[in-house]
Amino acid sequence: MERQIDIEIRALKELILNMGGCVEKAIEEATQALILREPQRLQRVYELETKINEHHIQVDEACVKILATQSPLAADLRWIVATIKINTDLERMGDQAVNISHNGERYLTEPALKPLIDLPRMASEVRQMVRSCLDAFVRKDLALAEKVLEQDDIVDGLKNEIFDELRNYMVTDSTSVSRALNLILIARNLERLGDHATNIAEDVIYALTGKDIRHGHS
Amino acid sequence: MILLVTGCALAVLPLLAILMHLLREGASSIDLNFFTQVQKPVGELGGGMAHAILGTAAQVGLAAGLGVPLGLACGIYLAEYGGRERLAGPVRFALELLASTPSILVGVFVYGVIVVPMKKFSLFSGALALMVILLPLVARTSEELLRLIPQHLREAGLALGLPRWKVILSVVLRSAWPGVWAAILLGIARIAGETAPLVLTSFGNPTFPRGLDQPSASLPLQIYTYAISPFDEWHRLAWAGALVLVFTVLALNAITRLTGGSNERRRAD
Amino acid sequence: MSADEQTKLQPRIELETIGLQAYFGETRAVHGVSLRMPRHRLTALIGPSGCGKSTFIRCLNRLHEEIPGARAEGQVLLEGEDIYRRGVDPVLIRRRIGMVFQRPNPFPTMSIYENVASGLLLAGVKDRRTLDPIVERSLKQAALWDEVKDQLKRTGTRLSGGQQQRLCIARALAVEPPVLLMDEPTSALDPISTARIEELLLELKKAVTVVMVTHNMQQAARISDQTAFFLLGDMVESGPTDAIFTNPKDQRTEQYITGRFG
Numbered sequence: 001m002e003r004q005i006d007i008e009i010r011a012l013k014e015l016i017l018n019m020g021g022c023v024e025k026a027i028e029e030a031t032q033a034l035i036l037r038e039p040q041r042l043q044r045v046y047e048l049e050t051k052i053n054e055h056h057i058q059v060d061e062a063c064v065k066i067l068a069t070q071s072p073l074a075a076d077l078r079w080i081v082a083t084i085k086i087n088t089d090l091e092r093m094g095d096q097a098v099n100i101s102h103n104g105e106r107y108l109t110e111p112a113l114k115p116l117i118d119l120p121r122m123a124s125e126v127r128q129m130v131r132s133c134l135d136a137f138v139r140k141d142l143a144l145a146e147k148v149l150e151q152d153d154i155v156d157g158l159k160n161e162i163f164d165e166l167r168n169y170m171v172t173d174s175t176s177v178s179r180a181l182n183l184i185l186i187a188r189n190l191e192r193l194g195d196h197a198t199n200i201a202e203d204v205i206y207a208l209t210g211k212d213i214r215h216g217h218s
Numbered sequence: 219m220i221l222l223v224t225g226c227a228l229a230v231l232p233l234l235a236i237l238m239h240l241l242r243e244g245a246s247s248i249d250l251n252f253f254t255q256v257q258k259p260v261g262e263l264g265g266g267m268a269h270a271i272l273g274t275a276a277q278v279g280l281a282a283g284l285g286v287p288l289g290l291a292c293g294i295y296l297a298e299y300g301g302r303e304r305l306a307g308p309v310r311f312a313l314e315l316l317a318s319t320p321s322i323l324v325g326v327f328v329y330g331v332i333v334v335p336m337k338k339f340s341l342f343s344g345a346l347a348l349m350v351i352l353l354p355l356v357a358r359t360s361e362e363l364l365r366l367i368p369q370h371l372r373e374a375g376l377a378l379g380l381p382r383w384k385v386i387l388s389v390v391l392r393s394a395w396p397g398v399w400a401a402i403l404l405g406i407a408r409i410a411g412e413t414a415p416l417v418l419t420s421f422g423n424p425t426f427p428r429g430l431d432q433p434s435a436s437l438p439l440q441i442y443t444y445a446i447s448p449f450d451e452w453h454r455l456a457w458a459g460a461l462v463l464v465f466t467v468l469a470l471n472a473i474t475r476l477t478g479g480s481n482e483r484r485r486a487d
Numbered sequence: 488m489s490a491d492e493q494t495k496l497q498p499r500i501e502l503e504t505i506g507l508q509a510y511f512g513e514t515r516a517v518h519g520v521s522l523r524m525p526r527h528r529l530t531a532l533i534g535p536s537g538c539g540k541s542t543f544i545r546c547l548n549r550l551h552e553e554i555p556g557a558r559a560e561g562q563v564l565l566e567g568e569d570i571y572r573r574g575v576d577p578v579l580i581r582r583r584i585g586m587v588f589q590r591p592n593p594f595p596t597m598s599i600y601e602n603v604a605s606g607l608l609l610a611g612v613k614d615r616r617t618l619d620p621i622v623e624r625s626l627k628q629a630a631l632w633d634e635v636k637d638q639l640k641r642t643g644t645r646l647s648g649g650q651q652q653r654l655c656i657a658r659a660l661a662v663e664p665p666v667l668l669m670d671e672p673t674s675a676l677d678p679i680s681t682a683r684i685e686e687l688l689l690e691l692k693k694a695v696t697v698v699m700v701t702h703n704m705q706q707a708a709r710i711s712d713q714t715a716f717f718l719l720g721d722m723v724e725s726g727p728t729d730a731i732f733t734n735p736k737d738q739r740t741e742q743y744i745t746g747r748f749g
Contacts, residue, residue: 003745003746003747005745005746071704071705072745073704073708073732073733073744073745074732074733074734074735074740074741074744074745075741075745076745077732077733078733078734209734210733210734302555302556368592370588370589370590370592371592371594371595372553373550373553373586373588373592374588374592374593374594374655374658375594375605375609376550376553376581377548377550377581377585377586377588377659377668378581378582378585378605378606378609378658378659378662379578379579379580379581379582379583379606379610379662380578380606380609380610381578382553384609388609389594389596389609392594392596393594393595393596395596
């Protein structure tokens with residue numbers, strides 16, 4: 001039996017999936033522009049961010065409508081609450097992609113500081129996290145959501161390595177400071193993206209099990 | 219529509235005819251004597267029905283005094299406890315049979331059980347016969363009426379911590395009372411007009427009964443006695459008696475209607 | 488921790504069933520339910536029609552057995568005392584456990600005053616000086632006093648449905664039962680009357696332990712402290728209301744409260 005709420009949740013799911021797709025694409029374009037030194041890709045990020053913001057509003061409206069008219073309970077209620085929070089995280093992720101673009105744009109105006117090795121690794125790790133947490137949400141895959149939490153530790157580790165390396169550049173060579181700073185900001189942006197993906201994974205775990213595992217809460 | 223109205227008119231016509239005829243024949247004979255004098259010997263003028271009125275009152279009163287409580291008890295038993303008691307089925311069946319027994323058979327029965335062993339006709343046996351007719355009427359109708367009282371009222375009473383008998387008397391019977399009262403009045407009206415069972419029990423008496431174990435007159439019987447006589451004077455009294463009897467029964471029915479009506483108004487709220 | 492604090496943390500159990508079974512003839516309607524109903528808390532019983540929740544609540548004041556052929560087995564402890572023990576008079580038990588029914592059922596032959604006082608009147612208390620303050624207190628507790636104080640002599644059945652139900656609550660409260668059972672008390676009422684009764688229940692449970700059957704899930708979620716879910720005569724799950732409505736443990740509870748069946 002399909003309930004009215006099932007129909008509305010299905011539509012909402014599609015909206016979130018679209019939004020998630022835009023976020024993934026925006027992160028991809030922003031990081032690839034940097035790695036491949038193709039600044040023309042950045043324009044695409046700004047377009048995607050506008051789309052993400054539109055989705056942000058639509059998802060909120062749909063959630064409020066379901067809360068007001070369907071009085072969701074139990075798993076339905078948890079799913080809606082998680083969706084509201086995931087929506088916020090996705091919108092922030094769009095903003096972070098834009099931040100990466102801004103920092104990348106400045107970085108690309110100068111010659112490369114060094115061959116980028118850890119940063120592309122970090123970027124691919126983060127993109128995978130984003131993909132996984134959204135897949136976990138859509139497919140109700142608890143194991144996948146838990147994997148995202150572990151990946152966040154790898155991303156944090158990579159960020160620390162990048163910070164250390166770039167700090168050395170800045171200390172030894174003062175002409176590298178502005179470029180190194182841009183790269184540090186980008187690493188920081190990527191780390192924030194990982195945190196948002198982690199938040200989403202935690203919301204997915206809550207929606208699926210009712211357990212709140214945030215901040216070491218059991 | 220016209221057919222229906224005609225039908226109704228035809229149904230009401232006999233009643234009107236009877237009333238008109240009784241009024242014409244009997245009204246002139248109703249005077250103080252009628253209510254105060256007993257039967258006079260043949261040939262004497264005057265005389266009345268005092269003994270018959272008293273006899274009927276005594277027999278109906280006695281029958282009601284015994285039959286109403288017993289009938290109510292039966293009705294309450296069947297309605298309130300009938301669901302879980304094995305005895306209820308047979309009791310209900312017996313009451314049904316009793317209710318459909320021709321009243322003359324009731325008379326024969328009481329004759330056999332009371333009159334023959336006592337070797338005399340008596341007011342008491344007449345009252346008993348009337349009671350046997352009244353009891354199933356009161357029992358069956360009170361059962362039906364009590365059943366109409368919704369279950370949730372009983373539960374409300376029980377849930378307040380009242381014993382079952384108290385719930386039945388104070389809540390159920392009290393709620394059904396207007397209807398039950400009407401049923402009792404109708405039953406009394408019915409036995410007040412019974413003649414057949416009295417022929418074999420209280421028999422008739424030209425004067426006041428001197429005790430419960432003595433034969434007694436009654437309105438219907440006295441009418442019969444007067445009516446089959448060859449004397450004009452007695453015929454006159456028979457008409458008057460019939461008029462009084464009919465009006466008594468009509469009055470009882472009217473009272474029933476009025477109290478029953480007020481009951482329905484209350485329900486409608 | 489003082490004993491006082493301890494009782495605050497662990498509320499006393501006012502009413503508890505242990506392996507309660509209820510039968511209609513040979514049909515078993517409640518299959519061994521064990522449930523604790525803490526003092527001054529509102530316990531909601533939910534479940535689809537025919538799940539045994541109404542039968543269960545009617546066992547708690549031994550009203551179930553008044554139906555011909557019906558009986559109950561197991562234990563129901565009222566403050567630790569088994570009300571099904573041999574020799575216990577159900578009439579006395581029902582004075583300690585009040586009940587309000589689905590349809591408002593004021594006694595039609597009685598005035599508002601008599602209705603409220605009926606539990607005492609019919610038990611032989613006739614003294615107006617005793618009854619007057621009880622009637623007033625009960626009507627105030629039921630949030631009906633202001634509406635009827637000038638028409639106490641009128642028939643109770645002339646009130647509106649919501650008022651009649653509050654009259655029935657006042658009638659039940661007049662005998663000061665420590666426990667109040669409610670079998671879908673608002674299902675026959677409009678939303679405003681329902682809201683008033685819910686408000687009233689929140690106030691009442693400060694002094695009375697309430698057990699309520701409801702078909703309205705939102706109502707259970709709004710006002711109960713503890714919820715028990717019944718299905719096909721079994722109690723599937725019970726627990727704090729917020730836990731039941733956000734994260735039920737049993738799949739069947741989940742399906743019922745999200746409206747997938749029932």
